[in-house]
Amino acid sequence: MANSSTPTTQTTLNPTLNNDVEIHQNDLPKARFWEAMDITQWEGFWFGSGLLKPAITFKSSFQAQGDDVFLASTMKTGTTWLKSLSLCIMKNRDNFKHEHDMLTVENPHFHIPTIESTLYSTKPLTINIYDASTPRLLHTHLPYTVLPDSIKNSSCKIVYMARNPKDTLISMWHFFNSFLRQDQESFPLEKAVDCFCSGVHQYGPFLDHVLEYWTESQKRPCKVLFVKYEDMKSDPKGEVSRIAEFLGRPFGDEREVDEVLWRCSLERLKNLEVNKSGSILLNVPNTSYFRKGEVGDWKNYLTSDMADRIDQTIGLKLEAFGLFL
Ligand code: PAP
Secondary structure: OOOOOOOOOOOOOOOHHHHOOOOOHHHOOEEEEOOOEEEEEEOOEEEEHHHHHHHHHHHHHOOOOOOOEEEEEOOOOOHHHHHHHHHHHHHHHHHHOOOOOHHHOOOHHHHOOEHHHHHHEOOOOOOOOOOOOOOOEEEEOOOHHHOOHHHHHOOOEEEEEEOOHHHHHHHHHHHHHHHHOOOOOOOOHHHHHHHHHHOOOOOOOHHHHHHHHHHHHHHOOOOEEEEEHHHHHHOHHHHHHHHHHHOOOOOOOHHHHHHHHHHOOHHHHHHOHHHHOOOOEOOEOHHHHOOOOOOOHHHHOOOHHHHHHHHHHHHHHHHOOOOOO
16 A cells, blocks of 8 residues: 555566556546545546556456465555465465564565555565466455456466455554654544545445455355454464465364464564564555554544444445344
């Protein structure tokens, strides 16, 4: 996730990125998020304007292979946790016995880049997103509707992480305050609630994002695994085992499950040197990915009127599908 300023570091992962993609950005609806960031609407969703071109390039030119794995989520729903866990399940586990842990080397967002944000990466990536010669483990915040057809039609897998809307909004509020309003007072929460409920925010509308992946996971459970942040908190062993089995890398024993959970715990990640400073994505300090990680933190911030507004516009509609409130 990055703001719309011009990136200073450009990766050259896809030569078509700057030249061939026809984007009629001027014709697309525009809005100003929190009076600070330009966003553009495409295919029914809102994106930081700088993310649009990479997103369109990805949709039109990415060729998925059957053994690729895609992690997906909208903002602040547990992406960093999902990336860390999936990294351990798919790549990092074999390192543990040699006392090596990729999580101590770089922030999880470096190891598993978010596809449409790579042009904001502050370091050259070790993964070429468009190179299909080895299985890829990648992440996207993009909604299901704009995923490339090859992802939808091949046998590659998708793990989606969802979170209840009120905690997501509070997490977003802290996150955007930390870098869009560094030397200012926090953006009024009342206005942030209105903005969230209107759906006019980065990767919004939240409701549509969640429901698209939910619907697909119900239609094709072998293709899309839908994981809830709250379930991860209440039954971490059960949920991480479910992810590992879905990815075809089941755990050998409980000790292995415990080790992965410990390595990916918020407390541990937050206190790793690599996450205590620096910035893997332009303008986004690594520290901003790690906060409280509590279920129900919204109760410390939202008035009952604000909570009601989120319930009415989003929560009750999710509840109708058996999801959150
Ligand atoms: P992103 O969308 O910018 O990638 P994302 O990782 O999805 O952010 O969300 C950050 C939230 O996940 C934070 O929640 P909070 O604001 O309510 O505290 C953060 O604390 C939480 N988080 C990050 N890492 C972990 C982890 N290892 N375990 C549990 N929660 C985590």
